[in-house]
Amino acid sequence: MFHALVAVKQVPDTTNIRIDPETGNLVREGVPAIFNPYDAHALAAAVEWKRKLGGKVTVVSMGPPSFIVTLREAIEMGADEAYLVSDRKFAGADTLATSYVLAETIRRLNEQDPVDMIFFGKQAIDGDTAQVGPGVATRLDLPILTYAVKIRDIDLEARKAIVERKTERWVEVVELPLPVMLTCDKEIAEIPFAPLPDLIRSLKYDPEVWTMAGPVEFDRGQVGVRGSPTIVYKMGTPELPEPGEKINTREVGVEAAVREALAKAESAGVLSAVLGGAK
Amino acid sequence: MSTRRFWVFIEQEEGHIHPVSWELLGVANKLAADVRDEATAEGDEVVVEGVLLGEGVESLAQEAIYHGANRIYLLDGPVFKYYRTRPYSKSIAKLVKKYEPEVFLIGATTLGRDLAGAIATASHTGLTADCTQLEMGEVKGAKHKLLLATRPAFGGNIMATIVCRKHRPQMASVRPRVFPMPERNPAAQGDIIREPVMVTEDDAMATILEIIRNEGENVNLEYADIIVSGGRGMGSPDGFALIKELADELGGVVGASRPCVDAGWIGYEHQVGQSGKTVRPKLYIAAGISGALQHKVGMQGSDFIIAINNDPNAPIFEVADVGIIGDLYEVIPEMLKQIRAKKEAQA
Amino acid sequence: MSDNEQIRFDAVVVGAGMAGSAAAIVLGKAGLNVALIERGQKAGSKNYFGGALYTHALKEVLPDFMDRKPPFERPVTEAGFWFLSRDGGLMKATIEGGKLAETELPDAYITMRAAFDAWWAKQAQEAGAFLIPKTTVVDFIRDEQGQVIGVQTDRPQGDIYAPVVIICEGVNNLLTQKLGLARRDVEPAHAALAFKQVISLPMETINARFGLPDDAHGLAVSVLGDVSLGLPGMGFVYTNKKSISVGLGVMLDTLAEYRLRPYDVLQRYLQHPAIAPLVEGGQLLEYGAHLIPEGGWRDMPQLYAGGVMVAGDAAAMVNALHWEGTNMAMIAGKLAAETAIEAHKRGDFSAASLARYRDKLQDRFILQDLKQYRNFARFLETHPQFMDVYPNFLNSALADFFSAYGKPKKVLFREIFGELTHRRPLLKAVGDMISMGKAVMGW
Numbered sequence A: 001m002f003h004a005l006v007a008v009k010q011v012p013d014t015t016n017i018r019i020d021p022e023t024g025n026l027v028r029e030g031v032p033a034i035f036n037p038y039d040a041h042a043l044a045a046a047v048e049w050k051r052k053l054g055g056k057v058t059v060v061s062m063g064p065p066s067f068i069v070t071l072r073e074a075i076e077m078g079a080d081e082a083y084l085v086s087d088r089k090f091a092g093a094d095t096l097a098t099s100y101v102l103a104e105t106i107r108r109l110n111e112q113d114p115v116d117m118i119f120f121g122k123q124a125i126d127g128d129t130a131q132v133g134p135g136v137a138t139r140l141d142l143p144i145l146t147y148a149v150k151i152r153d154i155d156l157e158a159r160k161a162i163v164e165r166k167t168e169r170w171v172e173v174v175e176l177p178l179p180v181m182l183t184c185d186k187e188i189a190e191i192p193f194a195p196l197p198d199l200i201r202s203l204k205y206d207p208e209v210w211t212m213a214g215p216v217e218f219d220r221g222q223v224g225v226r227g228s229p230t231i232v233y234k235m236g237t238p239e240l241p242e243p244g245e246k247i248n249t250r251e252v253g254v255e256a257a258v259r260e261a262l263a264k265a266e267s268a269g270v271l272s273a274v275l276g277g278a279k
Numbered sequence B: 001m002s003t004r005r006f007w008v009f010i011e012q013e014e015g016h017i018h019p020v021s022w023e024l025l026g027v028a029n030k031l032a033a034d035v036r037d038e039a040t041a042e043g044d045e046v047v048v049e050g051v052l053l054g055e056g057v058e059s060l061a062q063e064a065i066y067h068g069a070n071r072i073y074l075l076d077g078p079v080f081k082y083y084r085t086r087p088y089s090k091s092i093a094k095l096v097k098k099y100e101p102e103v104f105l106i107g108a109t110t111l112g113r114d115l116a117g118a119i120a121t122a123s124h125t126g127l128t129a130d131c132t133q134l135e136m137g138e139v140k141g142a143k144h145k146l147l148l149a150t151r152p153a154f155g156g157n158i159m160a161t162i163v164c165r166k167h168r169p170q171m172a173s174v175r176p177r178v179f180p181m182p183e184r185n186p187a188a189q190g191d192i193i194r195e196p197v198m199v200t201e202d203d204a205m206a207t208i209l210e211i212i213r214n215e216g217e218n219v220n221l222e223y224a225d226i227i228v229s230g231g232r233g234m235g236s237p238d239g240f241a242l243i244k245e246l247a248d249e250l251g252g253v254v255g256a257s258r259p260c261v262d263a264g265w266i267g268y269e270h271q272v273g274q275s276g277k278t279v280r281p282k283l284y285i286a287a288g289i290s291g292a293l294q295h296k297v298g299m300q301g302s303d304f305i306i307a308i309n310n311d312p313n314a315p316i317f318e319v320a321d322v323g324i325i326g327d328l329y330e331v332i333p334e335m336l337k338q339i340r341a342k343k344e345a346q347a
Numbered sequence C: 001m002s003d004n005e006q007i008r009f010d011a012v013v014v015g016a017g018m019a020g021s022a023a024a025i026v027l028g029k030a031g032l033n034v035a036l037i038e039r040g041q042k043a044g045s046k047n048y049f050g051g052a053l054y055t056h057a058l059k060e061v062l063p064d065f066m067d068r069k070p071p072f073e074r075p076v077t078e079a080g081f082w083f084l085s086r087d088g089g090l091m092k093a094t095i096e097g098g099k100l101a102e103t104e105l106p107d108a109y110i111t112m113r114a115a116f117d118a119w120w121a122k123q124a125q126e127a128g129a130f131l132i133p134k135t136t137v138v139d140f141i142r143d144e145q146g147q148v149i150g151v152q153t154d155r156p157q158g159d160i161y162a163p164v165v166i167i168c169e170g171v172n173n174l175l176t177q178k179l180g181l182a183r184r185d186v187e188p189a190h191a192a193l194a195f196k197q198v199i200s201l202p203m204e205t206i207n208a209r210f211g212l213p214d215d216a217h218g219l220a221v222s223v224l225g226d227v228s229l230g231l232p233g234m235g236f237v238y239t240n241k242k243s244i245s246v247g248l249g250v251m252l253d254t255l256a257e258y259r260l261r262p263y264d265v266l267q268r269y270l271q272h273p274a275i276a277p278l279v280e281g282g283q284l285l286e287y288g289a290h291l292i293p294e295g296g297w298r299d300m301p302q303l304y305a306g307g308v309m310v311a312g313d314a315a316a317m318v319n320a321l322h323w324e325g326t327n328m329a330m331i332a333g334k335l336a337a338e339t340a341i342e343a344h345k346r347g348d349f350s351a352a353s354l355a356r357y358r359d360k361l362q363d364r365f366i367l368q369d370l371k372q373y374r375n376f377a378r379f380l381e382t383h384p385q386f387m388d389v390y391p392n393f394l395n396s397a398l399a400d401f402f403s404a405y406g407k408p409k410k411v412l413f414r415e416i417f418g419e420l421t422h423r424r425p426l427l428k429a430v431g432d433m434i435s436m437g438k439a440v441m442g443w
């Protein structure tokens, strides 16, 4: 039996973020919350292998109660159980504090039912940090493979897996002992269209909610703001440089516009490699 | 007297240095300069040091010194031949413990991001990802200047400055091409300190069975000198034929905005911008790109920008050195014609 | 749930729009186990309208709806018509106070569908309905006699069984057609394409521009005249709390015939000198388009068959002149639900049993109004001047009237009359009035 554990996060859909032009503040209103896309693919991979090998998929998330929607979506996608770790005291966590809470939670879930593989997304699109996965693996002292793009094999007997990892330069085929953690890119699995019975189950499903009160005993100093070494010191809007000159082809004609633009580029010396030395 | 250490992770694979390492040595020197007065006043010394892991990479350590490191800690051994999270992160975490650097910068490459998260957790410290500005600045209540790490947040709409008050090192990951490449100085002197390798192959818990290379596909956008990028304004994937023609003529490479990549007009490796590559070519030509914030953050560091757009109010003109208001399908062929004529005239 | 176990409900409602959630509320309250199936991510995520909702219909479906905090924008405290002229003039014929202010509960509230539909579906859930989002009904399950006994959805293992299905699928009534109840798609000549923009503005700006004292006052007007390039069409302006909705509807065939792009028509309307200052400086929040079935009575499909009933836009229940659609949809949904409840009591879901649905509609304003207006769509088709010439005439007549100081009034009236006959020969004008009467009064 294969037991996969998947860490999923709810994120604001960054493609929909707007800035109030007057105040320069972020308009959060109406920005939809979505399932972090990489996590969804990671979950799809876990479910795919559960269907192949038999077993179950447990999903875990740390966040406010609104994350329940995301955990229900995980059930819709084929997860069997879902846990939300949620407490006001966790608020304001940076990646170090987040990885602490997740690691302790996973440790506990592993005691209940030993885990063979832990799936994370390669990064969460709200912060794009890609830090929590390696952080959790470090805390649990587990082998980890980041940027996983394909699971070639999971051998529960021999306790090992063969996984492909994509880097900037090549694809590595890596053999790892179980239990292992993967942080997954989108190619790891396609997200299937959930069967109706799974959707119906998800709509009725209430994830188990764990808090500071238990069952995991968290160290108060390591969670939330207190457990976060970094703080946001200030926020601002990006600065814009001075714009350069605009040449309108309608006014001067295409030929002259291009000539002028190239002349400027040449005198700035950026065409020297193409045309020989700058004037 | 104590030593304030500014560390940079020197990234290499198969003996090739990732250039971001040099860029980071450049910033580290700038950061060191930010605190030099403060340190001198207290009788402290400020140094920029690199951490280099690999197998048979001593010559690279020398290169790092030419690029601005005062000292290199070298971990050389077969277990480091290829990057694997555990041997790298465990070994570096030990060095961190031993030398207690004040600041530690790592390139936000696939390798660097993986490593940075693991080291920060093992060292129990804060890490700010994907920074675009770094400085050492005074923060109320702090005795010494702190690292002010600024990074885009919420889709690039906001710049957030993050500080790590108490924990050390203050870690930051930085994308390639955000900071300029420092001059190589072959006269520079520095020490290379060989550190003992304390991890074994068994500790790695990952065996690389095979490496599948796909040389043809590699687009070296980040380090290209000339980039010609096309956007949704091309109207169709065919536009890239024209873009490519111009790029080839200029000896440059092809870039793209995200919608083109999302629509499958061109591969992801060509994407410039926040969720693609940050580039800093000498010349960047943007054709049919509106200049959304997320695109601009990826290219505004270019030396010279030419924007071609038929909308006079397109925001891309805000960052362009020269803006041509016109139809790219008229402008680019004309550009090709004039460049060819110029080349011929030279020959 | 094992794979071969059937999914069963007492009733299925297709579409969590105005009609569907109303039906589900009524069914749920009666204790039936009802599935409300919606293809959108959420109820309302695919829906669009002007608009204003009428409280009489809401009250009929859910008497205590006001206590449940519906996400309304503003009550309609000023309503009526605006006439735009080609030279940039604006004539207003609106009413405020009077009858509008007499009732305890405002007659209508301005709303946004995304928020309202989500709330409306939530009321259905609270009444006990089971909302199944992100799922599209694609076909029916039938018994040997052809009676509908369930629906097929687009999901794997996606069949749902129920003895009665209420179709509230909106204007694109593919399912209604699939059953053979409607013969074909809505004809372009009988459908308006409505498009609108929601433009955000500070609340104070809106209040100032529209002369509203506060956000407890709102304006809903239909705009005629130089709205749609002289083509049959009608515009509208609604004030939300911190935004305004402006848009217009143009008959689909007209758009096609003149090869107009909806966006251009809308842009032109927004640039009209009377409209532009209202939206100036605002930020575009959304842009959307939606069909309105205006065929009414004549396009109405058969309303029921064995195991199914059709309600709302899917059954062309819209009175275009009065911007009535939501109320008809809600009440029709309720009546269909009541019929389903009775059918459950009798244990008979045959066409004969569900025929009661039509009788119920007949007893109410819905079928009566639609019948009365049965010629309206065709009337507009043949009398485009009602959308254009007359409003323009009225406008310039009024302008003349109020700029005629110092001029013999005889001359004035001769001029105005001359203007009318210049625009439309007198006999024709009389004929128009008679046709209009026929269309609206059902003569």
Ligand SMILES: Cc1cc2nc3c(=O)[nH]c(=O)nc-3n(C[C@H](O)[C@H](O)[C@H](O)COP(=O)(O)OP(=O)(O)OC[C@H]3O[C@@H](n4cnc5c(N)ncnc54)[C@H](O)[C@@H]3O)c2cc1C
Pocket (backbone or CB within 6 Å): A014, A015, A016, A017, B154, B155, B156, B230, B231, B232, B233, B234, B235, B256, B257, B258, B259, B260, B271, B272, B273, B274, B275, B276, B277, B287, B288, B289, B290, B291, B292, B293, B294, B295, B298, B308, B309, B310, B311, B314, B326, B327, B328, B329
């Ligand atoms: C979290 C996040 C990350 C993102 N990351 C990236 C990223 O990494 N890279 C990126 O590029 N975008 C990114 N985006 C998307 C970004 O917001 C913009 O949507 C995108 O950059 C727009 O691409 P575009 O300029 O090609 O298209 P458009 O905005 O559609 O612009 C097309 C332009 O072409 C002009 N045009 C049309 N026809 C012609 C013609 N014949 N001749 C000349 N000009 C013409 C038009 O005037 C217009 O200005 C991201 C968005 C988010 C929210």
Ligand SMILES: Cc1cc2nc3c(=O)[nH]c(=O)nc-3n(C[C@H](O)[C@H](O)[C@H](O)COP(=O)(O)OP(=O)(O)OC[C@H]3O[C@@H](n4cnc5c(N)ncnc54)[C@H](O)[C@@H]3O)c2cc1C
Pocket (backbone or CB within 6 Å): C014, C015, C016, C017, C018, C019, C020, C037, C038, C039, C040, C043, C044, C046, C047, C048, C049, C050, C051, C052, C053, C054, C135, C136, C137, C138, C168, C169, C170, C171, C175, C194, C195, C196, C247, C290, C291, C292, C311, C312, C313, C314, C317, C318, C323, C324, C325, C326, C327, C329
């Ligand atoms: C611009 C505009 C302005 C209007 N202004 C007004 C006004 O001011 N006052 C007024 O009373 N009326 C107005 N109307 C008309 C009114 O919006 C409609 O008459 C009313 O919404 C019809 O309700 P309905 O429930 O029949 O359809 P809808 O509200 O359209 O609901 C249909 C629902 O079914 C879902 N659906 C469709 N097919 C399937 C399927 N196969 N499986 C699952 N789900 C499906 C859809 O996603 C949708 O949620 C306006 C319409 C428009 C377009």
Ligand SMILES: Nc1ncnc2c1ncn2[C@@H]1O[C@H](COP(=O)(O)O)[C@@H](O)[C@H]1O
Pocket (backbone or CB within 6 Å): A007, A008, A009, A036, A038, A039, A060, A061, A062, A063, A095, A098, A102, A119, A120, A121, A122, A123, A124, A125, A127, A128, A129, A130, A131, A132, A133
């Ligand atoms: N609050 C959280 N709850 C569960 N998983 C998380 C959380 N934050 C991050 N993760 C996981 O860690 C991955 C990397 O996140 P990040 O480091 O924030 O980019 C995500 O793709 C998730 O799998």
